[in-house]
Structure formats: C-alpha cells, structure tokens
Amino acid sequence: MSDPGSGLAVEVRGLTRVFDAVPALDGVDLEIPRGAVFGLLGPNGAGKTTTVRILNGVLDPTRVDVLRVLGQDLPQGADLVRPQVGVQTDTNLYDRLSARANLSLFARFYGLAKKAADQRADELLDMFGLLPRAAERVEKFSKGMKQKLLIARSLVGAPSLVYLDEPTAGLDPEASHELMSYIRTVSRAQHTTFFITSHRLDEMEDVCTKVAVLAGGVIRAQGSPAAVARAAVPRVRVHVTPAPGVRIAPGELLALPGATHAESLDGYIAVDLRSVRAVPEFVRAAAALPHDLLGVADVPPTLQEAYLALVGSQPGAPDPAPDTAAQTGTEVAS
Amino acid sequence: MIRFSRIRALLAKDLAETFSTAQIVMPLIIVPLVVVVGYPVAFLLAIKAAPDAANGLKDFIGSFPASAVPAIPGLTAAGRAAYIGVVYLFSGFFLIVPVMFSTVIAANSFAGEKERRTLEGLLYTPLTDGELVLGKIAASFLPAVGFAWVCFGIYTVIVDVLGAPLVGQVFFPTMNWWALMFLLVPAVALFVISVVVMISTRARGFQEANAIGGSIVLPIIGVVAAQASGVMVLSAGVVAAIALAFVLLDVLLLSVIVGAFNRSKVVSYLP
Ligand SMILES: Nc1ncnc2c1ncn2[C@@H]1O[C@H](COP(=O)(O)OP(=O)(O)OP(=O)(O)O)[C@@H](O)[C@H]1O
Ligand SMILES: [Mg+2]
Numbered sequence: 001m002s003d004p005g006s007g008l009a010v011e012v013r014g015l016t017r018v019f020d021a022v023p024a025l026d027g028v029d030l031e032i033p034r035g036a037v038f039g040l041l042g043p044n045g046a047g048k049t050t051t052v053r054i055l056n057g058v059l060d061p062t063r064v065d066v067l068r069v070l071g072q073d074l075p076q077g078a079d080l081v082r083p084q085v086g087v088q089t090d091t092n093l094y095d096r097l098s099a100r101a102n103l104s105l106f107a108r109f110y111g112l113a114k115k116a117a118d119q120r121a122d123e124l125l126d127m128f129g130l131l132p133r134a135a136e137r138v139e140k141f142s143k144g145m146k147q148k149l150l151i152a153r154s155l156v157g158a159p160s161l162v163y164l165d166e167p168t169a170g171l172d173p174e175a176s177h178e179l180m181s182y183i184r185t186v187s188r189a190q191h192t193t194f195f196i197t198s199h200r201l202d203e204m205e206d207v208c209t210k211v212a213v214l215a216g217g218v219i220r221a222q223g224s225p226a227a228v229a230r231a232a233v234p235r236v237r238v239h240v241t242p243a244p245g246v247r248i249a250p251g252e253l254l255a256l257p258g259a260t261h262a263e264s265l266d267g268y269i270a271v272d273l274r275s276v277r278a279v280p281e282f283v284r285a286a287a288a289l290p291h292d293l294l295g296v297a298d299v300p301p302t303l304q305e306a307y308l309a310l311v312g313s314q315p316g317a318p319d320p321a322p323d324t325a326a327q328t329g330t331e332v333a334s
Numbered sequence: 335m336i337r338f339s340r341i342r343a344l345l346a347k348d349l350a351e352t353f354s355t356a357q358i359v360m361p362l363i364i365v366p367l368v369v370v371v372g373y374p375v376a377f378l379l380a381i382k383a384a385p386d387a388a389n390g391l392k393d394f395i396g397s398f399p400a401s402a403v404p405a406i407p408g409l410t411a412a413g414r415a416a417y418i419g420v421v422y423l424f425s426g427f428f429l430i431v432p433v434m435f436s437t438v439i440a441a442n443s444f445a446g447e448k449e450r451r452t453l454e455g456l457l458y459t460p461l462t463d464g465e466l467v468l469g470k471i472a473a474s475f476l477p478a479v480g481f482a483w484v485c486f487g488i489y490t491v492i493v494d495v496l497g498a499p500l501v502g503q504v505f506f507p508t509m510n511w512w513a514l515m516f517l518l519v520p521a522v523a524l525f526v527i528s529v530v531v532m533i534s535t536r537a538r539g540f541q542e543a544n545a546i547g548g549s550i551v552l553p554i555i556g557v558v559a560a561q562a563s564g565v566m567v568l569s570a571g572v573v574a575a576i577a578l579a580f581v582l583l584d585v586l587l588l589s590v591i592v593g594a595f596n597r598s599k600v601v602s603y604l605p
Contacts, residue, residue, distance in 0.1 A: 058457045060598040079462055087458035092451040094347065096354045101347075108343035109459040153455070 009034045009161050009193035010055060014065035017050055024050045025061075026217035032210065034160075035191040037183055039204040039225075041303075042214035043311055048197040049089060051214070052163050055195070056087055070161060083110060086159035088150045088167060095139040099130055099149055102138055103156055110157030117156075124152040127182075143170045151179065161193045168200055176200070180207045205229075205303035213310045220310040225303045232309045233301035236276050238283070241268040243292035256285040270299070336464050344461065344469030349477065352439055362438060363481070366431040370485040371492060373427070377419050378496040385412035385500075398422065402567045406502055416500040420493045421508055425566045426559035428514060431485055432523040433555050436478035437547055440530035443470040444600065445543035453600065463595040467531065471588070474527045479520050486515050509570040514562075517577035522558060524584045526551050532591045535600055 010032040017025040024047045032038045040048050053059035055069055057078035067074045072081045093102050103121035104114075112120055125131040128148040138146065147170040154162055164183075168176040180203055186192045187209075198204050204211060205225045212222040213232075221228045242248050250262035253271050258278025262271045273282055283296050353359055381387070395415055403409070403417050447453035456466070490506055498504045507515075530547035537543035565573060 056458055058454065058597045079460070082458070083460040085458070087455075089454060089458075091453075091455040093455075094351060094452055095450070096351050097347065101350070105343055105347050106455075106459060109340055109461050111337075111340075111460070113339070150455075157460070 007033055008068070009036065009070060010038075010195065011066055011068040012055070012064070014063065015051070015054065015061055015067065016063040017047070017054060017059070018062045023062075023217050025054075028214070028217070028219055030212060030219070030222070032193060032195065034193050035187055036209045037187050037194045037207050038196065039208035039211040040195065040197045040214055041199075041201065041204060041211055041307055042197075046214045047217050048214060049165055052087070052089060052165050052195070052197065056085065056163065057081070083157065084159055085161045085163070086154035086157055087163045087165075088154035089163070089165040090169075091150070093138045093146060093149055093153070096137060098135050099125060099138055099141070100134040102149060103153055106153050107156040112156075120156055124155060128152050144172060144175065147171055148175065159192070160190075161195065163195045165197050166199065167196060168198065168203060176203065183207055201302075201304045201307055211303065213307060215311045221306070226300060229301040229303050229306040232306035235301065236273040236279065237299045237301075238271050238273065238279065239268045239297045239299050240271060240286055241294040241297070243294050246292050248289070248291050252289065253286065256282055256289075258282045336462070336468065340461055340465050341469040341472060344465070345472045345476070348443070348470065348473035352442075352473070352477070358438070362435050366427075366434060366481070366485060367488075369427055370424075370431065370489055374420065374424060374489060374493055375496065377423075378416060378493065378500065381412050381416050381419075381500060382496070385410065391415045394418070398567060406505075408502055410500075413501045416497050417505060420497050420506060421511070422563040422566050424489070425511070425514060426562035428482060428486065428489075428519055429522055429559045429562055430555060432478040432482040432519055433526045433551060435481050436474040436523060436527050437530055437551055438544060439477065440471070440474040440527045441534050441537075441543035441547045442540050443474065443531050444534040445537040446534075446540045448537075448600070449539045457597045457600065463597070464592045467535075467592050467595050468588075470534075471524070471527055471531050474531065475520075475524055478523050478527065482519050482523070483515065486511075510566050510573050513570040513573040513577065514566065517574050518580070521577045521580035521584060522555075525580055525587065526555060528584065528587045528591055532587075532594075535591075535595060 008031055010030055012028060012030040015025050015028040015030075016023060028047075028051065030051075040051060042048055050059065054061050054064075054067070055074075057075045060075070061067065069077075069081050070084055072078075074081070094105070097105070100118065100121045103124055104117040107117035107120045108114065122131060122134065125134050128151070130145060130148060130152075133141070133145070138149065141149065147167070151164065151167055154164065167179060171179065183194050183196075184207055187194055196204070196208070208225055210223065211225050211228055213220045213228065221232055223231070240248070240253060248269060250264050250269055250271075253259055253269055254262040258273045258275075258281060260272045260274055262269055271282070273279060279298065286296055287293065391411075395411070395418060398418050402422065403414055406413070406417075409417075444453060447456065461469070486507075493506050494504050497506065530543070530551060533547045533550070534543040537546065565576060
C-alpha cells in the first residue's frame with residue numbers, strides 16, 4: 001500500500017495553515033524517517049496539534065507543496081493511510097461505555113471481527129494495567145487512567161505510524177517511564193514510527209531519534225536531539241573533576257588555553273571553552289597541571305537549553321548563535 | 335468503498351450510548367405511545383358508548399368518498415365511523431412518530447459527539463466518510479422505524495379488539511396500511527433523518543442542531559402527515575408510488591450528504 005521506495009514516514013514541505021487571517025503554521029518542512037521516534041516541541045499555541053490534524057487529513061492546509069504520509073499524498077490518499085495510523089490527541093472517550101467497549105469499538109474500525117477486537121482490547125488493557133477495571137464505565141476513571149486508555153486506543157490497529165499528542169500529560173512518573181520504554185522497544189523491534197508532541201523535554205531527549213522545535217508556526221531547528229542542542233547552544237562545556245582531597249581554584253583552569261569561563265560547583269569545576277576545537281588542547285593542559293584529576297568530561301548542551309534558546313529567540317530578536325543553522329530551520333546533521 | 339461490519343460497529347456504539355441513558359429515551363418513547371394508544375382507545379370507546387353519536391359524525395364520514403370503506407354487510411353508521419377513524423384519521427400519526435423519535439437522535443449524531451469531544455477521535459479512524467455518515471444515519475433510522483413498527487403492532491391489537499365488534503369483522507391492517515408502514519414510513523423517516531444528520535455535521539452543538547433540524551423538519555412533516563388521510567383513501571398503490579418517490583429522493587440526498595461531508599469542516603467547528 002505504501003511506497004516502499006521512500007524511507008520517509010512523513011514528508012512535509014511548505015505547510016501553511018491560516019486561522020482567521022493569522023497563520024498558525026507558516027511554511028513548515030518536516031522529514032521523518034520510518035522507524036524514527038520524532039518529537040515535535042514547541043510552546044503552547046505553537047501549532048503542534050494543528051500539525052497532527054493536518055497530517056491525518058482531518059484539517060485542510062491553507063497551502064502546502066508536499067504533504068506525504070506513508071508514501072501517500074494527502075488528502076487523496078487519506079483512506080489508504082488511516083488504517084496504518086493510530087492517533088491520540090486531547091479528546092474524550094465514550095464515557096457511557098466500558099473501557100473494553102471503547103477499545104474494542106476502535107479495533108473494529110480497524111477491521112477486526114468482534115471477538116478478535118475484544119481480545120485486542122484486553123491485551124492493551126492488560127498492558128496499561130487497566131484489565132481489572134475493563135468492564136467499568138469510563139466516566140468513573142481518573143484523568144491518568146483515561147489518558148492511558150486514549151493511548152491504548154491509538155494502538156489497537158497495530159499501526160505503523162503512531163501520533164501521540166502530549167501522551168504523558170496526566171500520567172504518573174512510572175507510567176510515563178513505561179510508555180517511553182514501550183515506544184523505544186516497539187520502534188526498534190517493529191520499525192514503528194512515532195510522532196510525539198510534548199513539553200517534557202527530558203523525556204523527549206531520551207526517547208527521540210529526531211526532534212523539531214516549532215515556535216510561532218515556524219520550525220526553528222530539526223535533527224537529532226544532540227545535534228539540535230549543539231547547534232542552538234553555542235557554548236562548549238567540560239567538567240573537570242579533581243581527585244578526592246585535591247583543591248583546584250577555578251582561576252587556574254580559566255588561565256588555560258581556550259577557557260572563557262570557570263566556576264566551582266559541587267565536587268567539580270565547570271569550564272566553558274571557546275569552541276569544540278579548543279577542547280583537546282585544554283584537556284592536555286589540564287592534565288599537565290600539578291593536580292590529581294578523576295577526569296575531564298565533555299558536557300554537551302541539553303535539549304532543554306536548546307529549546308529555551310530557540311523559543312526565546314523570536315524572529316527579529318538578537319541572534320544568540322550567529323554561526324549555527326538552527327534559527328533558519330535548516331536541517332542539522334547528527 | 336463501504337464496509338458494513340464497520341458501520342455495524344458504529345451503529346451498535348451509538349445505540350448503546352443512546353439507550354444507556356433513560357432520560358434521553360423515555361420521553362421519546364412515552365409521548366408517541368400515549369398518542370398511539372390513547373387516541374384510538376378514546377375514539378373507539380366513545381363510539382361504542384354512544385353509537386348514536388356517530389350520526390353527529392356525519393360530516394366527518396361524509397368528507398370521505400364511499401369507496402373509502404369496503405362493502406361490509408350490515409355496517410352501521412357507528413361501524414363506518416370506526417373504520418374511517420382507524421384506517422384514515424390516525425394514519426398521519428404513524429408518519430410523525432418515527433420523525434419525533436429520531437429527530438433528537440439524529441440531531442445528536444455528529445453535534446453531540448462534537449459537544450462531548452469524542453468526534454475528533456472518530457475522524458482519525460479508518461472509517462470512510464460514507465461509513466461515518468451512513469452509520470450515523472442508521473443509528474437514528476433503525477430505532478425510529480423499529481419503534482414505529484412496535485407502535486403499529488400495538489395499534490393493530492387495540493383497534494381490532496375494540497373496533498371489530500363495531501365494524502362487524504377483523505378489518506385491520508388494510509392493504510394501504512402495509513404500504514404505509516413498510517414503504518412510506520421508512521422512506522419518509524430516512525429523508526427526515528438524513529436532513530437532520532446533515533445539519534448535525536455543521537452545527538456547533540446538539541441544541542443548535544435540534545433547533546435548526548426541528549424548524550426545518552416539522553413544517554415538512556406537518557404537510558406530509560396532513561395529507562396522509564387523503565393519500566390513504568386513494569389506494570395502497572398510490573402510497574407505494576409516493577414511497578418510491580421518497581426513496582429516489584433519499585438516494586439523491588444521501589449521495590449529496592456523503593459527498594459534501596468534509597472532516598476538515600467538522601473539525602474547524604470543534605469547540
Ligand atoms: N479551529 C481553530 N480555529 C481557530 N484557531 C485555531 C483553531 N485551532 C487552532 N487554532 C490556533 O492555532 C494556533 C495553534 O494551535 P495548536 O492547538 O496547534 O497549538 P499547540 O502547539 O498544540 O498548543 P498546546 O501546546 O497548547 O497544545 C493557536 O493560536 C490556536 O489558537
Ligand atoms: Mg496541542
């Protein structure tokens with residue numbers, strides 16, 4: 001059904017959506033390889049849910065050059081794509097039906113016979129720890145339980161592409177953790193593609209093989225979390241950890257070649273360097289100091305720092321990182 | 335492409351939801367039942383209690399042609415009045431009953447799901463536009479027509495038990511009633527339900543859909559019901575022919591509704 005020649009699950013170019021003369025999305029480009037765990041990050045109102053809706057043919061774009069999902073051009077190919085896709089967004093379940101009936105119903109929409117659908121429902125209820133409550137009406141469920149059920153519902157059709165719109169909202173930490181492990185496992189074992197939007201940057205950094213930062217309807221950066229972070233955050237930082245009992249003054253390290261800033265923290269000294277190229281010489285010089293060291297570790301910037309740098313930099317604002325590709329939305333290599 | 339197993343699943347869900355709340359169903363059932371049982375019982379008991387009063391119904395009887403009542407030996411004026419009342423006077427109710435019953439359910443179909451924020455989830459599933467629309471229409475149509483038939487069954491028992499002694503024989507249902515209940519009622523119900531479901535796709539919520547639907551449907555159905563007695567007098571064949579015209583209208587309307595259904599439009603109206 002899908003074009004096997006294309007390695008992309010989602011390909012979008014020049015996507016624009018205008019609501020009441022205000023663009024919610026303004027020329028968005030996305031490329032998501034099959035089997036990727038893709039994270040779309042962005043502040044409230046950035047256009048994440050709008051993107052998910054358009055990618056599922058449930059909302060029309062105002063303008064788009066390429067809109068291809070699982071090898072099918074939308075909207076023409078929507079009926080071929082939907083059977084292969086599962087979607088969880090911030091919607092409600094059927095409150096007056098049981099948990100099992102909610103899942104079984106959707107399984108039937110994906111073509112399962114009644115009995116197989118009930119079986120599939122129970123399988124997923126079990127996976128999310130809800131099997132003991134399977135026969136209860138959903139209206140009695142807690143917020144987190146409903147959220148689990150919505151996620152389970154997106155998986156009933158054994159989809160090859162899953163959209164999860166803020167899946168961990170309302171989930172307890174252990175459930176979030178389990179969901180992330182599940183996503184990692186399934187994406188590797190079954191080559192399932194995940195498209196996740198989230199405000200939990202720590203989780204996204206962990207689980208995503210690719211992220212894009214969307215703000216003001218524009219993609220600010222796209223690539224692996226590490227590449228996006230490196231491109232968006234100009235600083236290069238190393239942690240120098242002295243051996244127990246050894247004291248090093250930050251000034252000693254600041255005097256070494258390439259160092260621009262040094263600060264003593266809890267058991268180590270954080271040193272900012274001019275560039276990545278300055279690292280080897282700095283490490284040699286640090287090792288040559290008359291102090292015993294436990295190690296010198298490269299500390300890459302986090303996705304969180306990158307996000308704040310990118311989202312904080314509104315168009316027209318002073319450029320925080322003039323020589324990175326991030327602000328222009330160019331793809332950055334991992 | 336339409337896959338009936340999926341339509342059935344959607345239909346079963348809608349029925350389960352509708353009938354899981356007594357507050358929705360009870361008023362829909364009780365009012366028509368009172369009408370369908372109460373009116374003929376009152377009418378026939380009144381004639382039975384005072385057969386001479388049937389003379390006072392002369393104008394009423396006279397407004398129907400002689401051919402409206404078959405030649406039944408020994409038919410009294412009271413029997414004649416009973417026959418005309420049972421076969422013609424109340425026929426219009428049976429066009430109104432399924433419409434009253436289903437307008438609320440049909441108005442709720444898309445607009446209700448929008449209001450309860452469940453519709454978007456449905457739009458992401460592999461259900462095609464045709465399956466969605468037909469499933470929603472079926473979820474109003476089947477209970478409406480089923481309920482009309484139940485009313486018809488009850489009516490048949492009542493009018494035969496109370497009316498046969500007056501008319502002199504078991505006379506109901508007549509041919510034109512079979513045509514009415516199994517051809518015209520389903521065809522008209524489908525027409526009305528399709529219109530209301532279409533309104534429901536574009537409405538913001540149930541109240542809006544119900545109000546607009548009601549204001550469009552009630553005048554139409556008033557005209558149809560008012561003409562019912564006149565049409566029933568003509569013949570079963572005429573009833574069937576009118577039903578056929580409605581079926582053609584239904585097919586046309588359904589294809590227009592399915593063609594005009596647009597997921598994007600529905601989501602743009604989401605609250
Ligand atoms: N149906 C609609 N009609 C009008 N404006 C809309 C509609 N849907 C979304 N918008 C606008 O589009 C912009 C993007 O909304 P969207 O819901 O996609 O944001 P989001 O990134 O998902 O935000 P959040 O993190 O809060 O979920 C917002 O300014 C919103 O007001
Ligand atoms: Mg959102």
